Amino acid sequence: MPYGGGGIRSSSPPRVEIVPPTPTTSIERRIRFGDFHSLTIPNARCPVCGASVFFYQNAHGSRVFFDELGPPWPKHPCTDRTSNQAMVHRIVVAVPQVAQPKHRADWLLEGWTPYRIVRDPRGRDDRTILRNYATGDYVEARVEPGRLAGIPVVYARMQGGRLILSAVTGGSITPVYIETASFRRLAKKPALTGFLLHVEIEKRLWRELDAKAQVSAILKHRFSRLGLRRH
Ligand SMILES: [Zn+2]
Structure with a gap:
């Protein structure tokens, strides 16, 4: 085993569940306002040592295992080596089957x-x-x-x-x-003013007009198919 630090040693591969990559692997999809604790719960297992880690994938399609999902962005050592990069590209996200996952977030304390x-x-x-x-x-x-x-x-x-x-x-x-x-x-979210506000209102009015036109077109079609006339 190339890495012996704190990992979970097991002769059989860890039980994994394959999940769609986006919601669990991008930071912005994992958190909500008022709740970002999911950033402290590992979402994957290292394919080399079995330790629970943070699998991260960005819009460029790049993937990496982090020991923590925050500054200073410590990459998990097993998969940071060039020889193990291929494994990172083969991996699918494995959600650890742990009832009470261990939170890891030194960045929060810092x-x-x-x-x-x-x-x-x-x-x-x-x-x-x-x-x-x-x-x-x-x-x-x-x-x-x-x-x-x-x-x-x-x-x-x-x-x-x-x-x-x-x-x-x-x-x-x-x-x-x-x-x-x-x-x-x-004090609050910056609001539009002046010309930009004017443009935004116009856009909204056009959308509403468009929606009304679509509804009347649908109704017209429906009544014409039934051979009825609207009163
Ligand atoms: Zn590892």
Whole structure:
């Protein structure tokens, strides 16, 4: 056995249940506002040593086993070796058959909290709106949205008076850390104003008109088939 640290040794393969990959392997599909404890429960077994681990797959199709699903993003050693990369690509997610799964989240103790990247309705190119998964509160951070492109969830914590963001990104699932220039808490979700609000209202009106037209077309068709006339 190439790795002997803390794994579950077993001569027979662990009992596994094959589940669709997306809901369990992407961070954003595993959590809800007010509840992110699922990020602390391993969702897979290491195919080499049998330890319970976090199987993660991103939009690029890259897959990795983490020992913890959060900063500093520790990759599970067995499957981090190049020789074992093939196993990562063969694996299907195995949900551990454990009644009371062991929570693992040193990142939580170290002050990190997951935040959702929210589309800024004002479309500013120097700020990013984040929403705290624990409290539901909104924060506006001085970070170009482009730096967080393709990242739905970041982890954030205070460090020396600064808000630091962390996520894994790209085909190689590299951890990134972004120091925000400044940040402020928002009283509520930023709302549209001025021209953007006008555009949004117009869009909604068009959708409603469209829906009404469709309903009347359906009714017309139904009555014509029955040879009836509407009164
Ligand atoms: Zn392992």
